[in-house]
Amino acid sequence: MLKQLEELKLNALQELESISNIKELDLWRVCYLGKKSNLTRILRRLATLPLAERKAVGTYANEVKVYLDDSLKQKERVLREVQLAVSAKREAIDITLPGRPFPVGHLHPITQTVYEICDIFVSMGFQVVEGPEVEWDYYNFEALNIPKEHPARDTMSTSWVDFETESGDRPMLLRTHTTSISARIIETMPPSIRVVIPGKVYRYEASDATHTPMFYQIDGQVVDKGITMAELKGTLYEFARRFFGEDRKVRFRCDYFPFVEPGVEMAIECSVCGGAGCRLCGNTGWIEILGAGMTHPKVLERGGFDPEVYTGFAFGMGIDRMPMLRYGIDDIRLFYSSDLRFLRQF
Ligand code: DAH
Numbered sequence: 220m221l222k223q224l225e226e227l228k229l230n231a232l233q234e235l236e237s238i239s240n241i242k243e244l245d246l247w248r249v250c251y252l253g254k255k256s257n258l259t260r261i262l263r264r265l266a267t268l269p270l271a272e273r274k275a276v277g278t279y280a281n282e283v284k285v286y287l288d289d290s291l292k293q294k295e296r297v298l299r300e301v302q303l304a305v306s307a308k309r310e311a312i313d314i315t316l317p318g319r320p321f322p323v324g325h326l327h328p329i330t331q332t333v334y335e336i337c338d339i340f341v342s343m344g345f346q347v348v349e350g351p352e353v354e355w356d357y358y359n360f361e362a363l364n365i366p367k368e369h370p371a372r373d374t375m376s377t378s379w380v381d382f383e384t385e386s387g388d389r390p391m392l393l394r395t396h397t398t399s400i401s402a403r404i405i406e407t408m409p410p411s412i413r414v415v416i417p418g419k420v421y422r423y424e425a426s427d428a429t430h431t432p433m434f435y436q437i438d439g440q441v442v443d444k445g446i447t448m449a450e451l452k453g454t455l456y457e458f459a460r461r462f463f464g465e466d467r468k469v470r471f472r473c474d475y476f477p478f479v480e481p482g483v484e485m486a487i488e489c490s491v492c493g494g495a496g497c498r499l500c501g502n503t504g505w506i507e508i509l510g511a512g513m514t515h516p517k518v519l520e521r522g523g524f525d526p527e528v529y530t531g532f533a534f535g536m537g538i539d540r541m542p543m544l545r546y547g548i549d550d551i552r553l554f555y556s557s558d559l560r561f562l563r564q565f
Pocket of ligand 1: 395396397398438439476479509510511512533534535536
């Protein structure tokens with residue numbers, strides 16, 4: 220019986236040696252240490268043996284059982300470690316693998332243009348300010364020297380907000396120009412004032428290749444002692460040089476805006492024909508890009524400035540036209556159609 224146990228132990232250990240996974244190990248356990256294993260059977264039969272043999276076989280059988288139990292535990296530990304190492308290796312992040320490309324967008328061409336224009340004025344000492352798009356009639360018209368019944372109101376088809384005062388007035392609107400914020404600035408900001416005001420403006424108009432009911436403008440306003448037409452021309456000329464290129468010709472002509480006196484319009488030489496005349500410039504060789512002028516004394520006065528002491532100049536331009544001129548885009552609606560085939564080009 221002892222010999223049988225010895226053989227059993229040797230066999231078990233030999234087999235254990237060649238086991239390489241947990242599943243096999245479990246089969247091994249059932250085979251050598253399970254309820255139906257030879258070892259268990261021997262242990263169960265101990266009671267039937269003669270006393271002397273019982274002692275010797277019992278002691279040895281128990282020794283074998285403990286030994287096999289320990290060997291099993293150790294093998295299990297080794298196998299689990301190997302398994303862990305393998306799965307860790309399999310799951311490890313391969314940092315050399317290139318990631319999936321993420322679709323990165325970019326700023327809208329209009330936003331790019333706003334930033335570019337603001338940057339130019341900021342470099343000349345201007346500050347960028349913004350204000351409400353839903354505006355009072357007062358700031359959009361009255362404070363800018365455009366009283367009720369003034370014909371200038373007709374040139375800016377207005378979207379009125381459905382809000383009536385007790386007296387039946389409709390004083391709220393979607394601002395028709397960023398000049399409305401200029402009126403607010405003059406009222407609240409201490410001198411010296413040097414601001415540019417970019418933003419959306421609204422006109423009650425149908426869309427076509429050159430009009431949309433919403434578009435972008437940027438206004439400028441300067442108020443200080445000793446500001447003259449020379450500052451106006453110098454500043455705007457410098458802007459045109461920086462934005463359109465060093466050798467682009469610039470032209471100032473008289474124009475009328477109720478909130479400036481005198482008023483001017485500024486044009487640049489046509490980029491397509493170089494001044495010879497073409498379809499883009501309507502055969503004039505010039506393209507008007509902005510309105511400007513010396514801030515009207517009434518506007519200054521209403522904002523709390525003494526026009527005998529303080530003077531100022533202002534300008535306002537449409538932003539959408541700038542990239543249209545620069546890139547030869549012939550339909551303003553492309554900017555607002557969210558067509559990525561168009562937008563991705565900028
Ligand atoms: N607000 C005018 C418009 O929408 C443009 C303009 C002209 C703005 C002259 C000014 C200015 O500040 O001085 O058509």
